[in-house]
Amino acid sequence: MKRRRPRAPGGGISMMRLKGLVKKESYQIIRDPSSIGIAFVLPVVLLFIFGYGVSLDAQHVPMAMVIDKPDQATYDFVSGFGQSEYFSPVIMNNIQEAEEALIQRRIDGIVWLRGNFGRALLSTGNAPIGVIVNGVDANQARITIGYVTGVWIKWLGRFSMEKGRPLDIPAKVDYRIWFNAAVRSRNFLVPGLIAVIMTLIGAMLTAMVIAREWERGTMEALIVSPVKIQEILLGKVIPYFVLGMGGMALSVAMAIFIFHVPLRGSFLALTGGSALFMLTAIFMGLLISQAAGSQFVAGQIAIVVTFLPAFMLSGFVFDIGSMPRAIQWLTHLVAARYFVSILQSIFLAGDIWPIFFSNCLWLVVMGTVFILIIRRKAKKRLE
Amino acid sequence: MGMKTQASKNRYPQDKYCLEAEGVTKNFLLGKRRVVALDDFSARVKEGIVTGLIGPDGAGKTTFMRLVVGLLVPDKGRVTCLGMDSTRDFLQVQTAVGYMPQRFGLYEDLTVQENLDLYADLQGVPRRARPSRYRELMKMTGLGPFTGRLAGRLSGGMKQKLGLACTLIKPPALLILDEPTVGVDPLSRRELWHIVYRQVEEEGMSVLLSTSYLDEAERCQDVILIHEGHFLGQDKPNVFSKALEGHSFMLTPYGGDKRRLQEVLSERPEVIDALILGEKVRLVTVDAMEPQEVKRQLQVGVEFDVHGVEPRFEDAFITLLKKKRESEGRPMVQRAISPSRVAGSRDEEVIVVKDLKRRFGNFYAVKGISFRVKRGEIFGLLGANGAGKSTTFRMLCGLLPASEGELKVAGHNLRRARAKARARIGYMAQRFSLYGGLTTYQNLRFFSSAYGLKGRRQAERIGWALESFDLSNLKDARSGTLPLGYKQRLALAVALMHEPEILFLDEPTSGVDPLARREFWHHINALAEANVTVMVTTHFMEEAEYCDRMVIMSQGEILAAGTPEEMKARFRTPENPNPTMEDAFIALIEMHGQEGSA
Numbered sequence: 001m002k003r004r005r006p007r008a009p010g011g012g013i014s015m016m017r018l019k020g021l022v023k024k025e026s027y028q029i030i031r032d033p034s035s036i037g038i039a040f041v042l043p044v045v046l047l048f049i050f051g052y053g054v055s056l057d058a059q060h061v062p063m064a065m066v067i068d069k070p071d072q073a074t075y076d077f078v079s080g081f082g083q084s085e086y087f088s089p090v091i092m093n094n095i096q097e098a099e100e101a102l103i104q105r106r107i108d109g110i111v112w113l114r115g116n117f118g119r120a121l122l123s124t125g126n127a128p129i130g131v132i133v134n135g136v137d138a139n140q141a142r143i144t145i146g147y148v149t150g151v152w153i154k155w156l157g158r159f160s161m162e163k164g165r166p167l168d169i170p171a172k173v174d175y176r177i178w179f180n181a182a183v184r185s186r187n188f189l190v191p192g193l194i195a196v197i198m199t200l201i202g203a204m205l206t207a208m209v210i211a212r213e214w215e216r217g218t219m220e221a222l223i224v225s226p227v228k229i230q231e232i233l234l235g236k237v238i239p240y241f242v243l244g245m246g247g248m249a250l251s252v253a254m255a256i257f258i259f260h261v262p263l264r265g266s267f268l269a270l271t272g273g274s275a276l277f278m279l280t281a282i283f284m285g286l287l288i289s290q291a292a293g294s295q296f297v298a299g300q301i302a303i304v305v306t307f308l309p310a311f312m313l314s315g316f317v318f319d320i321g322s323m324p325r326a327i328q329w330l331t332h333l334v335a336a337r338y339f340v341s342i343l344q345s346i347f348l349a350g351d352i353w354p355i356f357f358s359n360c361l362w363l364v365v366m367g368t369v370f371i372l373i374i375r376r377k378a379k380k381r382l383e
Numbered sequence: 384m385g386m387k388t389q390a391s392k393n394r395y396p397q398d399k400y401c402l403e404a405e406g407v408t409k410n411f412l413l414g415k416r417r418v419v420a421l422d423d424f425s426a427r428v429k430e431g432i433v434t435g436l437i438g439p440d441g442a443g444k445t446t447f448m449r450l451v452v453g454l455l456v457p458d459k460g461r462v463t464c465l466g467m468d469s470t471r472d473f474l475q476v477q478t479a480v481g482y483m484p485q486r487f488g489l490y491e492d493l494t495v496q497e498n499l500d501l502y503a504d505l506q507g508v509p510r511r512a513r514p515s516r517y518r519e520l521m522k523m524t525g526l527g528p529f530t531g532r533l534a535g536r537l538s539g540g541m542k543q544k545l546g547l548a549c550t551l552i553k554p555p556a557l558l559i560l561d562e563p564t565v566g567v568d569p570l571s572r573r574e575l576w577h578i579v580y581r582q583v584e585e586e587g588m589s590v591l592l593s594t595s596y597l598d599e600a601e602r603c604q605d606v607i608l609i610h611e612g613h614f615l616g617q618d619k620p621n622v623f624s625k626a627l628e629g630h631s632f633m634l635t636p637y638g639g640d641k642r643r644l645q646e647v648l649s650e651r652p653e654v655i656d657a658l659i660l661g662e663k664v665r666l667v668t669v670d671a672m673e674p675q676e677v678k679r680q681l682q683v684g685v686e687f688d689v690h691g692v693e694p695r696f697e698d699a700f701i702t703l704l705k706k707k708r709e710s711e712g713r714p715m716v717q718r719a720i721s722p723s724r725v726a727g728s729r730d731e732e733v734i735v736v737k738d739l740k741r742r743f744g745n746f747y748a749v750k751g752i753s754f755r756v757k758r759g760e761i762f763g764l765l766g767a768n769g770a771g772k773s774t775t776f777r778m779l780c781g782l783l784p785a786s787e788g789e790l791k792v793a794g795h796n797l798r799r800a801r802a803k804a805r806a807r808i809g810y811m812a813q814r815f816s817l818y819g820g821l822t823t824y825q826n827l828r829f830f831s832s833a834y835g836l837k838g839r840r841q842a843e844r845i846g847w848a849l850e851s852f853d854l855s856n857l858k859d860a861r862s863g864t865l866p867l868g869y870k871q872r873l874a875l876a877v878a879l880m881h882e883p884e885i886l887f888l889d890e891p892t893s894g895v896d897p898l899a900r901r902e903f904w905h906h907i908n909a910l911a912e913a914n915v916t917v918m919v920t921t922h923f924m925e926e927a928e929y930c931d932r933m934v935i936m937s938q939g940e941i942l943a944a945g946t947p948e949e950m951k952a953r954f955r956t957p958e959n960p961n962p963t964m965e966d967a968f969i970a971l972i973e974m975h976g977q978e979g980s981a
Contacts, residue, residue: 020504024490024497031492213488221488221549224452225505226478380474382454 013234017227021235028209029243038205039247043197047251050193051186051259060088061144062107064098067091068115073122073159077113080155086147102134109133109144126156190261191343192316194251195336196307198274201244202281203288203306204299206236210289211298223380233378237282244278255347265346269356273346276363277339281306283370284335290377310336315344338362401557401589402428402451407460409446409612420446422612423460428557428591428605433583435603435620436593437700439896441867443612444593445485448561451591452482465556481555485562487546491535495526495545498534499552506553520548523578538769540571547578558582560592564599568767569924569965570972576602597697597897598925598965608700610896615703620696627694627702629671630655634664637686642908647683649905654681656701658901659908660928661947667698697897704898720851720906725884725914731758733885733916734779739788741774748774750939751788756918756932758884761911763933764920765968771939772920773889779918780887781805793885806834809883811874813890819863823854823873826862827880834881848876868899875906885916892926904929924964935971942971 029035065081067074081089090107092098098110112130121127131148135141213219222232252270255261263270284306292298312318313327314336320328331337338359345355409421421443428434436444449455450462453473462469464476489498499520503513521527524544529537534545543563550558560579564572576599582588592603600606601620608615608623616623636644645664648657656667664687668677674689708714727733734756741749749771756762764772777783779792781801790797795804817826827845836844849855852872857865862873871892878886888907892900907929911917919930927933927947934944943950947964954962954970962970 014507016504016507020501023504024493024501027497028490028492216488216491217484217486218488218490220454220484220486221482221546222505224454224477224480224482224484225502226507227505380453380477381456382449383456 013228013231017231018234018238021227021231022238025209025235025239029239035205035209035243039201039243040250042200043194043247043251044254046193046197047190047254047259050189051254059086061086061109061140061147063087063089063144063148064092064101064107064110065089066093066095066098066110066112067117068113069118071118073118073127074113076159077155080158081111081151084147084151087151099132102132105134108140109148111148121159186259187261187348188344189317190255190259191347192314192340194248194255195277195314195339195343196310196316197251198244198248198278198339199281199306199310199336201247202240202278203285204302205243206240206282206285207288207292207298207302208295209240210236210286211292211295214289215294220382229375229378229380233286233374236286237279240282240285241275241278244282245274248274248278261347263347264350266351269351270343270346273339273342273356273360276360276367277335277342280335280363280367280370283367283374286374287370290374306336309334313337314340316340332362335363335366399430400427401430401465402591403463404447404450405460405462407447407450407457407462409443409450409455409457411446419612421450421457424609424612424614425460426607426614426617428589428607430589431583431587432604433579433590433592433602435600435606436591436609437595437597437600437603437606438593438609438615439595439867439899441611442595442609442896444595444609445561446612447609448482448559448591448593451559452477452480479555480557480559481550481553482559483546483550483561483563485565487543487549489534489542489546489549492533494531494533495537496530498545498549499530502549502552508553516552520551523581524548525574538568538571540567540574540767543567543571543575544578547575551582554582554586554588556589558588558590560590562593562595564594564596566922568922569968570767573969596923597700598695598963600696600700606696608703610704610707613707615700615707623699624694624696627667627698629673629691630668630702631692631694631698632666632668632674632677632689633660633692634666634677635662635688636664637688640685642912644683644685644687645908646905647685648681651681651683655705656698656901658929659904661951663948665692667694667702701897701901704896708898718851718853718902720879720909722879722910722913722915723882725758727758727884727914729757729759729914732756733758733793734762734918735789735791736775736779737789739775739778739790740786741771741778741783742786747939749778752934752936752939752941754934754941754944756916758916759911759914761907761917761919761929761931763927763930764918764936765922765924765927765933765964766920766936767922769938770936772936775936776887776889776918776920780808780810806881807883808885808887809878809881810887811878811889811891817862817870817874817877820861822859822861823865824849824858826873826877830877831880836881844880844882848880852876867895868902871895871899871903875903879910883915885918886910888917888919890921890923891919892923924968927964935968937972937975942975 063081065078067078078089078091081087089111090101092101095110095112098107098112101107102110110130110132112132114130117127117129129152131145133141133144210219213222252263256263285302288301288305289298292301310316313320313331313334315331316336320331320337323331342356342359345352404424404426407421407424408419411418411420424443424447436447438444446455450457451464451469453469453476456470465479467476467479469476490501493501499517503516508516521530524547526541526545526548529541534542537545547560547563550560558579563575567575579590579592583590594600601624603620605617606620606623607617634644641659641662641664645657645659648654648664648666653669654666655669656665658665666677672680674691677689678687705714732755736755737753738751739749739753740747740751752775764775766772774783778785778790778797781792781797781804785798792804793807795807797804818829821829824845827848828841831841831844849858852875854869854873854876857869862870865873892903895903907917919926921927930947932944932946933950934941935950936942943953950967951962951964954967956962959966
């Protein structure tokens with residue numbers, strides 16, 4: 001027989017092998033409903049939940065109005081509350097009844113106009129009101145107090161204008177809200193959510209599909225073929241990169257056209273930043289799959305080390321600046337943090353290059369570290 | 384005896400070797416226990432022939448093959464493959480060798496054609512060369528009509544053939560196949576062997592193939608025997624069996640007391656092996672003798688007729704194993720499990736199945752089968768994967784309701800009084816469903832409690848199990864880390880805790896070593912003696928020979944019923960005067976015009 005003495009499979013990457021692997025992976029993605037589910041159905045569901053269901057704004061907060069001595073001024077004040085979209089006022093007869101209602105959680109707060117409200121208003125032009133708010137949800141309570149104060153000051157201003165008297169309060173607040181003029185939390189949540197979704201597609205899907213190859217024994221046959229380890233890795237990265245960017249495009253389209261989140265920056269920056277993050281997320285997935293032996297373990301690790309931190313430590317919902325110092329340090333290890341920052345600035349502010357590039361730099365550093373570890377650990381061996 | 388266990392080195396002075404292993408040792412850590420997978424293992428594989436690596440599960444076959452292709456690194460020793468060092472030059476080795484792992488990496492969500500394309504891409508087969516190679520492979524494997532089918536929808540046999548086709552897409556210099564015939568029906572098994580031999584004859588390929596089926600050893604041109612990580616011997620298969628010429632006999636007891644005959648014989652020092660085959664007992668003796676001498680020397684109180692038979696490969700393997708164990712000072716001891724006798728007549732029918740059907744959606748897995756089993760019988764349910772035997776079995780054990788038909792077990796109608804019937808049966812599942820995290824003792828306690836044993840009675844039964852199955856020393860070992868043979872013992876003990884009158888065994892001994900299998904059947908025979916009815920499913924043709932009666936199933940139907948002797952006798956021809964059970968099975972399938980692999 002012919003004695004074949006093959007040379008080491010040296011040299012560069014073989015396009016034929018790489019194409020074969022990418023094609024195989026693509027067929028698997030198309031035929032596996034769970035990949036399509038994670039890449040396209042999950043973003044839609046999450047965006048709808050966060051876009052419509054979860055809101056950090058106070059809207060139609062049920063408030064009890066207790067008026068000790070009704071008169072023209074109090075009537076005017078209460079109707080001012082009624083017009084605000086933030087509140088649904090309920091008139092109550094006395095403070096005891098209102099407190100009872102608060103305890104039963106029928107209302108979230110009480111506005112109490114004491115007997116001297118009308119007199120103080122007429123004599124000094126400044127009439128104090130009493131506000132009691134359910135503080136269980138501190139965030140909501142703070143927002144409610146802010147809104148009550150806003151309504152009150154606005155009403156006082158209008159009242160004194162009508163009376164032709166300057167308002168006699170220590171300082172007049174005149175505020176403007178930048179970047180999100182309507183103070184819609186959706187504008188802020190949706191871009192952050194895109195980062196979470198992409199973490200899920202990149203890290204979790206990639207980690208699981210490689211673990212699946214080990215579990216089903218396909219990896220053993222793969223690594224004893226002349227394929228090179230770089231080709232196996234690239235064969236995973238390319239299809240999932242395309243899939244992830246597809247999910248990204250879908251999410252962005254939904255953000256703009258369904259939730260009307262403004263996109264103030266450029267598409268170029270958005271695409272560039274997303275591509276960089278997508279790669280970092282996929283590298284995380286590859287790394288996890290190397291550590292995990294089974295799909296189940298890979299999925300669990302991916303949730304704990306990528307998805308949950310992306311949710312809680314990325315600044316997507318909870319402001320990093322108000323976290324304890326130690327946790328703030330920890331957030332530097334969460335790749336999603338940099339991407340959330342990139343996305344929020346591109347959507348709400350525009351191309352702010354210093355922010356963009358500093359965050360990109362961090363992503364490049366993380367991605368490089370990941371890929372170096374992966375290359376060191378990836379072997380065409382079973383041990 | 385002239386068996387060459389050591390000096391295999393220069394048996395073929397002019398031969399070339401494609402593979403040489405010298406003093407290879409490999410250890411693994413299993414939990415905290417160190418497991419020796421290979422111990423100072425040396426062997427050579429000759430060029431241009433089929434070499435079998437033969438040994439039971441856990442012998443070290445897979446470890447050896449992985450060392451050859453450089454997937455593992457030996458702790459000691461070296462492996463040279465096609466003139467290259469398997470550890471240092473593993474990338475070159477992997478390029479030159481075709482390796483088909485035990486669970487070959489078929490992508491089940493890709494079609495047959497897409498799998499072929501992938502491996503053609505990976506092997507760098509030029510596009511122009513592909514159509515003719517594909518045609519050749521499809522013709523050889525008979526997969527031509529199925530190229531558009533998803534690999535996951537193929538039968539076990541077809542999957543293996545596709546795996547082989549993918550491995551052969553670029554003909555390798557050395558083909559390494561890890562248990563290619565496991566879980567494959569006999570017809571596909573024959574086809575796989577045929578494909579392998581074509582590669583050797585037409586392409587001059589060298590093949591190393593592992594198997595735990597000893598009957599397959601005779602199909603190889605050279606065999607390496609491996610057991611517990613040790614090299615046991617290497618030679619042509621017929622050299623092993625030739626050495627036992629004059630040692631093998633077939634005994635027909637008068638009056639049909641085959642079990643007693645077998646039992647008494649297996650305790651005699653002159654006897655290496657005594658095995659029940661249908662109505663007869665197959666005997667292997669320590670020394671060669673004439674049939675008349677057998678009759679004279681072995682006066683065991685049961686009269687029998689005797690004639691000499693051709694030794695089989697398995698006889699040689701058993702002889703080697705027993706001698707090895709004796710030389711290591713740990714001879715085989717047959718323990719008695721002394722089961723208590725089940726009351727009742729042996730004519731009573733304890734399992735009655737009539738027109739039994741089971742439907743899953745539009746598909747009938749079982750299409751109206753009928754059979755009856757008498758008390759104390761060992762009854763076999765034989766068939767390839769997907770024949771419907773597991774479904775039938777689950778219905779009999781009350782794990783799955785029947786769609787139609789009558790089903791009576793131990794006098795209880797299973798369609799109405801399932802719980803009552805279940806208390807009377809013992810069940811040993813395939814792959815021994817034990818709790819791997821629990822110790823031997825905890826498993827025994829858990830399962831006996833599950834069957835309602837408690838207090839003194841429970842303690843008694845646990846004591847009985849530990850003693851009769853020789854598990855006392857392993858009482859506190861986690862069952863997941865036990866060797867396969869011990870797991871099997873424990874699984875049988877667990878099934879017998881509540882002294883059932885009917886015992887169900889699902890593929891009980893596939894893959895366990897032949898000594899452990901003999902011990903297992905020794906216990907089963909003792910149970911049958913004590914009037915316990917035993918029902919066995921198996922796709923393993925040899926195991927069927929241990930049954931009193933059996934049915935052969937295919938595609939949900941019973942093709943034939945009878946004793947093993949009757950089954951084989953139906954297919955006796957002038958060309959094949961002594962058909963094996965496998966011959967009978969294949970002939971039956973072909974007669975019914977069914978494609979065994981579809």
